[in-house]
Amino acid sequence: MEYQQLTQALNQKPNDLSDHQKQDLTYVYSHLKKIARSQRFKVKGTGLNTTALVNEAWIKSQGSAKSFNDRNHFFAYCALAMRHILLNEAKKHRLITYVDNAADFEQPLIKEADALLDLERHLEKLKNFSPRLEQIFTYKFFGDMEFDAIAEVLNVSERTVFRDWKKAKAMLAAAMQ
């Protein structure tokens, strides 16, 4: 997977992805799911660790994945996948409350769904303001990538990534006040 393709994938809506890209994403999805299932028993009661998920995915993907010849690019891809998966999940839960008047709004799922959807709206705006800020935030927030890994993927200095991460967080916090 080339850097160019990856950024392209990140900047596009799921429907605009090429078949090849979709295939890769599906591959990542299914792996993340498999890992999640086994992780659940390991981390019972303490919640899931996304870093652990992605690391595990990378190890398992070696030997079978075609496009990912670089660990960092794989992580970036996973971050994107994670964002899509969670967004869809959040939408699903939020939407069902519309269809069922008796839905329980105090459910953590609903509260989290609201928060995620709110974040997504602001991320879309941030992308218009600065695509790089949005990318860095996605890699870090959804993929829990190391700053040096992000720097390599985006071909910028680590310091820039660190600064941009701070900027993005501050901006999103400001927007969500």
Add this chain to the structure above:
Amino acid sequence: MKEDIEKIWAQIDADFEADDAQDVTEYLIKKGWNKGVENGVADLAESIVEQAFIEQDTLKVSPSEKYRIIKQLDFGGQSDIYLAERSDGIYHKTVIIKFISQLHHHAGAKQQFLQEMQMLADLNHPGVVGILDGGLTDQGQPWLVLDYIEGEHIDDYCLKQAASNQDIIKLIIDLCDALRFVHRRQVLHLDIKPSNVLIKRINQVPHPVLIDFGIAKKQQEQDDAAYGTPGYAAPETLKSESPPDIRADVFALGMLLAQLICRNDVSNVGLLSSQDRQELLSKHKASSDLQAIISQATQKDRNYRYQDTEAFRNDLNRYLLGMPLSMDSGLPQMIWKGVKRHKMLVTAASVAMIFAIYFAIQYTQEIRQLQRITLQEKQQSDELMNYMLDELFEELAKIGRVDVLKSVTEKSVNHLASQDPRAMTDLDHLQTAKAYMNAGQVFDALELSQQGKQAYLKAKENLKPLDSLPYAQVNKDNLLGEINIGLSQVLSSEGQEEATEKILTETIRITEGLQELGMLKNPLTLWEAYLQLGWHHLEYGKDRTAKDNIDAALMLSQAMLEDKNQNRAQWLYAHSHGLQLKAWYEIDFGTLDTGIQDLTNAVSFAQEAISSDPEDIKKLNNRRILLNQLGYFLLEKQAFDVALPYAEEAVKQGQQLQLKVPKNLEFKRELAVSYSTLGEVLQQLGNNESALNYYQASLNISELLATQDKNNYSTINDFAIDILLVANLNHQLGYQKEALNLWHKAADLMRPIQEKEPNNKYYNHTLFVALVQLKKYLEAKVLYQTLVDNGMDDQQIKDLLVQHQLSAWENNKKGPE
């Protein structure tokens, strides 16, 4: 708002550019923003992360007890669609939950959306997906809960089942029924395409179900948005000049049919040119009839489409049954053409002769078979092309299917044009001329009069090289006569008075010459030339020459009747036709009594023609037309007692004919005329109650015709005239309320038509009568002058003015206003 946040963001950007070591949390507190952002998604949305990566059935947590989402079927674009399970505690049901992306922010839009939801929820039909629930979210996003239809998209189904064209047509017929149901409730679908039709199988029988009423609109709602999917969306919906109507759904359904017939060879046949589409359809064995149906459904101009799904459905059904289609039967082009040409003879036999056999539908199948065989062989032989355009033309003309020859004719003409005249023998020239003439006849019959004219002229051109060859003259002149007859008809319909007269005179000279030498092959050519010229002169008011030619035609047919070698039935029929024209001459320029005598004779010739061929529908039709006309002439003469039996007989025979050919609209129209004539006779005889019954019977037919042919002004005019007759009689009988209602109805029908064709004297006449009866004198007076200018101020108008004490108008009519 947006600008505000971007300003803030720009400030944050600058702050961290200046100092990238500062802590984000401290920075936010300093700014007075007390809410931070987590470092990772697992902190923000732990439960969702868990939920997302764990199998659904192992997690029982759901925010809803009523619905459980099973999976997402589609997302992005227009809408998000989920497959879900609905449980009411008692039973489970699989449903579709759909969220439509388009937001409805304004209260008005919300209200409208909810109304639409209600409207769709009311559509309870097996061919329409059921709506279980619907509403708007707080943000104004519409959502729907729909029945889940377990089945494939219609195109996938047809491919997998290797459905035949017949199977496909049956599915489309089912869809027509479903759409008719929807349309009757004033709802439009506006996005019919393969992916919006699912096939539900019940006991292995496929039932198409329309889904996705996402953009369904109530009829007549103004909306600027463009609807539908390119290729399936009718052109008018993309322009959004006027609100789409049911004809937009007809268009999409026609395209869907084409797409299915083409077995998804291309992803969207609607994006092809109509020519490419036709070719592809032919490749998939769509017969010319089926192509004609598709073409009619997918006309760019909606006025030329089927006007509703019922008409579309009826033709598909006729096609399956092997019967002629509506475009052939109802009011065929050829008839209209005849009617246009022979305005004076609207009810006359000349028209009847062209079209009467149209409805012998039992032949259609055979001809279709014949057509198939000949089409295949055509490619092998050019001679066959000539055969088709000649003898087959006759056969097809009898049952009104000349249209199947159109493409053959075009190819034939192209082929002829590619021949090198220098390489041609004398015989070749003769053959080519004949081929061009045949082509001209086909074009002419198909209303392609310009192409017809060109073909006739080419035919004449090919006879030129034979001028210098004495031995070829007889053949040449025989053919020239026939060509000229065809050409004169085109010229006449173009209104070319002199050219028509010249060519007919020339034809008569040539064919008379041949006749004298005993070398005229078909005396009908000469007879036609006489009759045409007689009619032509009559039309331009040249009474003396008109009479000469009509007499010549009659003398010829008389002579032919005495010749035992001739086809007697044909000449009996021709002779009655000639007498009929003479009667029309008499009523305009001669005496009514002679006209009556001519018609009486015409009836007996028509009668004799029938006895030789009692089942010939065109002859039966001819006879009752003559009887009706005779009744009408006697009415004019005020010989009401004498008129009565004829008018009654015309009605009786018309009713019998109706039983034989129930679907022929032209015959129905004629019956309506007979009813009116009889009604008038009875009214004059003082039998008002019976008269009213017949007027009402006529009115019923006119109404039927007017509803079947909504864009035909003259049909509506007929209807309005019948309404006025009934209204006036009601008035006379003292039923004032009924009369008033009917006058209103007539005026309402005629006003829009009169606006569109303000110069049509007949429409002005009808509207004028209605308006005066309604005492709308101001509005009526505007029309009065045009009636006077066109000589339409007949007895009826004069009586009306007297009755309404408006005789002053009459005295002022010539003076300045």
